[in-house]
Amino acid sequence: MSSEMINQVALVGGTHGNELTGIYLLHKYRQYPKLIGNNNFELELFLANEKALKANKRYLDRDLNRSFKLTDLSDDSLFGHENELAKDINQKLGPKGGSRTDMIIDLHTSTAPMGINLVLTKTDTFHLMLADFVQQRMDNVSITLEKMPDHHFLMSVAPQHVLVEIGATAQGQLRQDVFDKTEETVQLIFKFLNLYNNHQLPQPSESIDIYQYFDVMFLPTDLNGDIAGMVHHGVQDRDFSLLKNGEPIFTLFNGDEVIYDGEDCYISFINEAAYYDDKKAFAMSRKKTFHIG
Numbered sequence: 440m441s442s443e444m445i446n447q448v449a450l451v452g453g454t455h456g457n458e459l460t461g462i463y464l465l466h467k468y469r470q471y472p473k474l475i476g477n478n479n480f481e482l483e484l485f486l487a488n489e490k491a492l493k494a495n496k497r498y499l500d501r502d503l504n505r506s507f508k509l510t511d512l513s514d515d516s517l518f519g520h521e522n523e524l525a526k527d528i529n530q531k532l533g534p535k536g537g538s539r540t541d542m543i544i545d546l547h548t549s550t551a552p553m554g555i556n557l558v559l560t561k562t563d564t565f566h567l568m569l570a571d572f573v574q575q576r577m578d579n580v581s582i583t584l585e586k587m588p589d590h591h592f593l594m595s596v597a598p599q600h601v602l603v604e605i606g607a608t609a610q611g612q613l614r615q616d617v618f619d620k621t622e623e624t625v626q627l628i629f630k631f632l633n634l635y636n637n638h639q640l641p642q643p644s645e646s647i648d649i650y651q652y653f654d655v656m657f658l659p660t661d662l663n664g665d666i667a668g669m670v671h672h673g674v675q676d677r678d679f680s681l682l683k684n685g686e687p688i689f690t691l692f693n694g695d696e697v698i699y700d701g702e703d704c705y706i707s708f709i710n711e712a713a714y715y716d717d718k719k720a721f722a723m724s725r726k727k728t729f730h731i732g
Contacts, residue, residue, distance in 0.1 A: 444541075445599060445632050449483045449532050450625065451545045454504050454593050455713070456491025457610040460621050461546025461603075467622075478629055479636045483540070487528060487593060490520060495611050497713055504545075505591045509535060525593075533596040543594040544628055548617060549606030550712040553678050554579035555620055558602035560590050562649070565599060565635075567731045571643045572631045573624060581679050583707070583724065584651040601628065610712055643731045650679065650705050650724035658718045659689050659697055667691055670710040670720055678707045682723075689720070 450468075452461030465484045468475050475482060486492070488503050500519030511517060512529050532540045549556070555577055559566050562584060574580040585592075594600035603624050608617045634640045661667040668691035674682065682688070682704055689697035708714065709721040 444636050445480050447483070447540045448478075448480050448542045448544065448632065449485045449540045449597065451485045451487050451543055451593065453489065453492050454487040454545055455497045455502075455547065456488045456493070457495050457497050458546075458548045459611060459613050460548045460605065460608065460618050462486065462492060463613055464546065464618065464622055464625065476626065476629060479633050480541075482629075483532075485532065488521070488524060490524075497610070497716075504547075504593050507535065507593050507595055508589045508591045510589060511591070528593065529596055535596045538597045540597040542599040542632065543597040543601075544625060545592070545594040545600070545602045546621060546625070547602060547604045548608050548621075549604055549708060550609060551678050551707065551709050552607040552676050553604060553707060554581060554606070555624055556580075556604040556606075556707070557582050557624075558604055559584050559649070560586060560592065560595060560600065562729050564732055566601070567647055567729055568635075568640065568643045569601060569628065569631050570649075571647050571731055572640070573627050574647065575644065576627055577620075577623065581707075582647060582649045584649045584727075586651070603628075646728050646730050648726055648728055650707065651727050652722055652724050653704070654723040656688065656706075656720045656723060658715075658720045659691060660718065666718060668695075668697065671696065674706065674721070675710060678709050679705055682706045 452465040465486055468484055491498050498521055501521045503521045506521050506525035512526055529535055557570050557573060570582045594602055605617050605620050608614045658666050659668040668689045671687045671690050674688055682699060684699060684701060684703055686699050687696040688699045705724045705726055706721045
């Protein structure tokens with residue numbers, strides 16, 4: 440593990456304007472900065488998409504958290520609020536590839552009962568140790584991995600990063616249980632960074648199980664492209680459970696069931712409200728064990 444200090448950390452909320460938990464945790468820390476604690480790094484509280492927050496929408500023109508590919512950031516022909524905002528955020532926190540920010544912690548919520556979900560884009564020792572550190576100290580923590588060559592997440596602007604995704608809560612809603620879990624997770628990440636900077640990290644676990652995304656299942660549609668059924672009650676709220684070949688996954692409006700035909704896999708973001716714009720029903724993962732160190 441490289442022993443370079445983590446000096447500049449950005450805590451980001453409001454990447455999605457209707458996910459209020461991270462937005463109001465920033466608000467709380469701005470009002471009561473002592474609650475942040477004493478850290479051996481500089482912390483920036485960063486509200487990402489203020490216009491979407493004011494509109495109580497996930498985004499105005501396109502998903503900000505899909506707008507940070509290097510190819511998009513350097514494309515001057517892309518217009519619209521989030522494309523321009525992404526370039527602005529990249530200048531403020533980045534620029535990506537030579538970022539002034541060492542670490543981004545990006546706060547999200549889900550309408551699915553995901554518990555505490557940490558999303559990684561890389562599996563080097565630093566990120567595995569960070570995920571393990573949180574998982575050892577809180578209940579119901581799952582780790583997911585979304586790898587791609589030129590990542591589109593906002594947090595990919597910084598070389599070290601983690602996305603904190605906690606559910607279930609409705610869009611545009613503050614729930615104390617979700618808020619408290621988010622703050623506890625953030626404080627544990629701060630603790631990890633302080634220990635890391637002081638070379639005082641405890642011995643990690645030998646290995647860690649991570650759900651690696653490989654596909655997404657879409658809702659059933661009719662010939663007009665309209666939704667023709669819904670997530671089957673047998674898989675609803677079963678986030679991070681094993682979906683087996685032959686299980687019913689959808690109930691069509693005509694009463695028929697759609698049966699899953701594919702490899703057994705772990706499913707999450709089941710019936711996520713935010714994904715109805717793309718008619719996504721759930722994400723599909725394979726569970727992999729990663730050795731730490």
